[in-house]
Structure formats: structure tokens, C-alpha cells
Amino acid sequence: MPVTIKVSEETFTPRQQAVLTAALDLLVENGDGLTMTAVARRASCSKETLYKWFGDRDGLLTATVQWQAAKVRMPVVDRSHLNAKALRLSIEQFARDLLTVIVGEVSVTLNRTAVTHAAQEKDSLGLIVLENGPLAIRRRLKPILEAGRDARLLRFESSEDAYRTFFGLVVRDVQIRLLLGDKALTQSNIEANIEVDVKAATDQFFTLYGAKASNA
Amino acid sequence: MPVTIKVSEETFTPRQQAVLTAALDLLVENGDGLTMTAVARRASCSKETLYKWFGDRDGLLTATVQWQAAKVRMPVVDRSHLNAKALRLSIEQFARDLLTVIVGEVSVTLNRTAVTHAAQEKDSLGLIVLENGPLAIRRRLKPILEAGRDARLLRFESSEDAYRTFFGLVVRDVQIRLLLGDKALTQSNIEANIEVDVKAATDQFFTLYGAKASNA
DNA sequence: CCGCTGGCGTACCGTACGGTACGGTTCGAC
């Protein structure tokens, strides 16, 4: 009988978190080599316990992704005094956070897992990743963008479009290439350029949406 | 004994193509439900023939992806008289092609399959998809961009960066959301907006890289 | 000390699926 995993606010005991950590490690190491037996062995627990706690394999997977994805936390941006410089720094910070997360090995693994999962009419993992990745950034960025518009620092019709353009400028083809296993993109290779790319993306964003731009 | 699949120029007999079509259909329908038995039944052939022709399951998968991916053909762009209007139309056309391909059900399936594959230290499918998707566009677009620069219609340092920005402006978060199974993005929903998005992306690209832009 | 509960380890079961073997059929060559 599968145990229903609460979608949010789920509190795991330390022991359970250790199990989830083991599961995540296996996921990162072996790709999809996440077998119940392997998790049990890695976590030094019995399969029966796994089933008791997480219901079935999908439950364990969901719990792992959910738990890990929720760990991604964005730094709070000071929104009180919104001059041009502060706005730019905020947006730059978002770009940096977004890129850093996306490039990380854990993120790649989680996204791959979720994509694989979505290829089987099971979209729950996809939603979780989506919710805690792009959408989380969006929720935090949109108010900033709108505040920027209200302060006449930015110009755009739809904050949704502005956000999505921002996403595109920052992420470009990096994520899909990582997911597809492009060897030309090594971790170090990206991380070395991350600051340059972040600056460039921010510049471009302001070129498109800055108050003085002939907005498209 | 696995048969080596030639990476290019592979010519399949009509019968083999029918098998590959069946495999692709199954892939699109059932996600990863691509079992050898299912393909054999769907294509009305014997499993033994499948193994004879494609070596093993991976060979069949590779042949399917390879064969289908190679079908994506970009229209040739007239590069002879390169005035501003022609350049814009070319780039707009690239944007339209890129977006149309990426949004298609087949592309989503192929990308998902390749990502799943890449999650198992097997990156061959990823490379094929990469090669026939983004990189194919890049190969065709770069000369246009450089011609545009030579004609003083565009300004950029690196055509590579220009291409990647173009990719980001066009694709934005559409592809990853589709791969993750975001229900909010229905096929019709996207296709209805495709022209608007293409225009917007092209405008933005010219804002960033047009000759008159204060290039970032 | 007794018994109960929670959890470990392991053996076990059922099934799905990759891969193989083999008999039967069609078809072209001679």
C-alpha cells in the first residue's frame, strides 16, 4: 500500500534524510542506477523499511527529488531602496544563482531524472523540478522586475515575457547541452566563464528592457 | 554481437525504415515503452530480424534517433544579396524553424530519449540529437551572421556568442518545460503564439546585435 | 526477565524484458 507523500512541508527524520541522501548520491553517481536494493545497501537499511517509509520506488524517487529540490534557496534581495545600481545587482544575482544551480551536477541529475520520468506519462517529478527550479526563480524575480518598472527603471509590457527572456539570455543552450551529455561543456569550463556570462546576460537584459531602450 | 551503425550516410531499406517508423511511433506514444517485442509486433517482423539488423536494443534506438533526427532539414537561405530586409527574414526564418522543430512532439520524444540515455553514461544519442538539432542550426546560421557582420548589418565579437544568444532568445524556457512535461504548455498553445514569439525574438536579436545597437 | 516494537539483513517470488533458438513459409535462382 503506497504511502502518500505530502507535496510540501514534509519533514523527514534524520534517518530518513540519510536514506534520501544515499538515494541522491546513487542517482548522481550511477545515473538512473537507482535500485531499491542499492539504496538499501548504501543506506544500511532494509528494503522493507524503504517500502514502509516511501511506499514504492516512485515514492522514494519523488521524496528524494522533492527534498533535494526544496534545498535550492535563493538569497533574498533587498527591495527597499531600488535605485538603478541596486536593481542591476539584484538581477545580476538572479542570473548568477540561476546559472550556478543549472550547471550543478545535482541539478543536471535531477532534471535528467525528471525528464526520464516525464517520458512515462509520470509528470510528477517534472512538476517538482519545474516548481523548484525555473518557477521558483520566476516567483522571486517577477516582483523585482515589476518594482523596477514602477520605478521607471525598466520597460516592458508583460513581466512574464520579460522573465522568460531573462531566462533565455542566461541559460541559452547550456542546460540542454548538459542534459544531453555534451562533453564539450565541462564543469570547470562553464564555471570559469560564469561571471562573464552573467555580466553579459545582465547587460543584454538591460539593453532590451532598460528604461532607455527602444523596447521590442 | 552488436552491429556498428554508421554515423552518417546510412541507407536503410524501405522495410527497415518501416521498422524504424514503428519504433519511433512507439517511442512517441508510450514514452520509453520501447520493447523489442513491441517493435517487432508493431512492425510485423520477428525479433530475430531486429537483432540481425540492429545488433541490440541500443542499436535499434540509435538507428531510430539517427534516422529521424537526420530528417530535420533546414530550408536553404539565399545569401547572395544581403540587404537588411533579407537578413532579417533569414534570421526570422531560422527562429521559426528552430522553434517549430523544438516544439514538435517528435523532437520532444527524441530529446527525452536522448536525455534518458545520457543518464546512463551513454551519450551517443545525446550527441546525435545535439548534432542534428542545435548544432545543425548553428552551422547554418553562423555563416549568415558573419555575412551580416561583413555587410555592416550586424555587430558582435564572437559569432558563437551571437548564436547562443539567438538560441536563448528563441527557445527561452520552452524546451525544458516541454521536456519536463509542463501541462501548461499545450501544443496548440505554443503554436498559436509561434509567430509572435518568432517576431519578438528576432526584434530582440536585432536590438542586441543590429549595427546601430550599443552592443553589449 | 518478558514481551513488544522498530528496524536490519536476507532469502524469496513474480514479472518484464533483452536476447536466442527453431520450425514454418515465401520467394527467387537454377
Next chain:
DNA sequence: GTCGAACCGTACCGTACGGTACGCCAGCGG
């Protein structure tokens, strides 16, 4: 007509893995 090649259909094997059952131990309340 005979032979052989190609191929279909299906039965079969081995294995990996999800899921279950059970024996055992530790801790703890009484």
C-alpha cells in the same frame, strides 16, 4: 522441383529488479 536465403512467429532462457515474507537483534516498558 529443389535448394537456400530471408524472414515471420513464437516459444524459450536468463537475469535484473520491484516488491514481500520472515528470522533476528536491540532497546525499552513493565
